[in-house]
Amino acid sequence: MPRSLILPEFLVHRDEGRCTKCKACIRQCGFGVHAEEPDGRISANEQRCVNCQRCVVMCPVSALKVTANKEIGRENAYWSAERLREIWRQAESGGAILTSMGCDRNYPVYFDHLLLNASQVTNPSIDPLREPMEIRTFLGRKPEKLSIAGPPGEERLAGPLPPGVRLEMPVMFAAMSFGSISKNTVLALAKAAKQMGIMFNTGEGGMNPALGPFWDHMIVQVASGRFGVDSAYLEAGRIIEIKIGQGAKPGIGGHLPGEKVNEEIARTRGIPTGADAISPAPHHDIYSIEDLRQLIYTLKEATDYQKPVAVKIAAVHNVAAIASGIVRAGADIVVLDGLRGGTGAAPKMIRDHIGLPVELAIAVVDRRLREEGLREQVSLVAGGGIRSSADLLKVICLGADAAYLGTAALLALGCHLCQRCYTGKCSWGIATQDPSLTKRVDPEAGAERLVNLLTAWQHEIKEFMGAMGINALESLRGNRLQLRGVGLPQNELDQLGVKQAGEAM
């Protein structure tokens, strides 16, 4: 095999004065970077390093540092080192470059150009430590009108309400399949969801029997490969989500490579061990909004209209019209996954060059649904790059009912965003099926970290709301008056439906 021209992307620096040769780095690295030489030295094969920081964090004497290798040629503002590496890799492999997690390129981040409001003097702020703050939300279809029946004093709703799901706070864990992440990671998410009164999502991974205690907090996904979809699966979930697209790879399908399909994953997905789990780009029974309606109603019929049906799409240029069609097709919840949405594996070019930031997607869909008188009928969920409670509140002000957290949840479990989930070698034990690595995520301890994160966010949300003088999330949804734009041209402010900072109410 000819010699590779590609210099390592990262450099491993070992402080020989500190290193005690304890070999923790050798044991910790899932990628096999560190090794003991015959003379007793510890060496590093930097070609294999992905800069996941596992060895750096776990080194008991802080002897390690990993840095980016920027010295690969003459500096060039146009041909960046990353572009050069991509070309060299493709010249050697002939394949589309894979990557993981969300788009990391330097596109504008609208969250960082939006500022929230607060009350001063004329309308008082509310002290969240003293007064109740309502941060619950309900997902599902809302009836166009309510009918009341019964004699005076004993009035009741005339008919049943459509099925809905209560969230104790406006977040859910995004779809991450058993297969792309480990069973322990799925269990940590499920436990945390149950404890916080929110939902987690099976993704296309099917339903592992270990999830039995968490059915009340489970969203089951129906994607184009239909893995693990049977009547028991549909009955177990509280919400059924039809996945049309994903922010990290709009318009394309997905492959869980055969080497990741071990016996347990194969059983959960209902496929043979070792075979690729291929999700085709489209659902082959959905070529139109009318076809989508038929899948929505098939799922409703199959579950006797007991569960809300969500439809998840990647945010793309025509998202407002598409979302309108989805609502008219009968979806109870519309999920918009933005440009920054993560993935276990996607072609890098697709991930980095297709889509729409979720801030814009939610804003234009919320506006369109209001204009058409549809907004109040459905719930709108934002996904793709929610990094903090501030991002969450901003996206709610732009029109979302709730948000999905994927990347943020994995970060809480130790992920360092090395973007190598597709290799299955995750040193943090998250995106891997190797038993020696998966044990690094303990479901109990992981759930506790997730609960801590969400508890902190809850408190921040209440403080934000109190500052704004608002005591119910309901009053914040689509409340663009609470937002102002900084450093945005007028047409972007118009798309967001937000005024320039400095403009009064």
Place this chain on the structure above:
Amino acid sequence: MIRTTVGGRAMKVIESKGVHYRELNREIRRLVAAGEDRLLLRGVNGQRYIGAGLRGTARLEIEGTAGNNLGAMMNGLSIYVHGNVQDGAGNTMSGGEIVVRGSAGDITGYAMRGGKILIQGNAGWRVGIHMKSREDQQAVLLIGGKAGDFLGEYMAGGTIVVLGLDIPLQQEREGANPLIGNYLASGMHGGTIYIRGRIPAWQIRGQVQSELTTPEESPQLRSWIEHFAAGLNLDCSALSREIFTYLTPQGARPYAHLYDHSA
């Protein structure tokens, strides 16, 4: 509600003409839950989602034309249609049997992971896409006539058989096999497809290997033909010496080479 006797067995009859699918399916669901094991739906005319998501061992007989997504996602029922079915019969079903006396529309058996579908006539386009199997669950789709484009695309497991009963085959080697359309088995990575007659190379998309056999030589194929004949009460003995092409995937990872998996 009336009862009738068909073939010496009592059946509950549901007069379906003009009944909205939602009402019809609610009634079927109620009766099946109540333990009714034989239902006859009379005058069905395009109602959708019949039997969708149902479990159990009940037998549904349908007179008329069943609408889209008949038996979708069901697990265990036995549905017999005296007529045609529209699109999506057996969509994502995981068990049970659908027998159709007539023809079936597009996306029949899409992503089915278990159970059997028998179509006496023809099937439409995109049939049997992404069928699956496990040791304990085998999806089987038997077609008496012919099928359209994209048959068995992305097939991951199970069996498809196309018999072409009463359809004359081309005699020239390079002539198109009339029982299939374009894009046969593209992306196939599991399972087996049997098509009566020879298939010229240009009619097969990569990713699969094709060989010839006859029901006499192949006990597997013979047993599916016998199952088909028994299920529809037909005589298929004339097929025993006919040549069939059978397709199996070249590998379980058809697209791995398209990607650079290095870290």
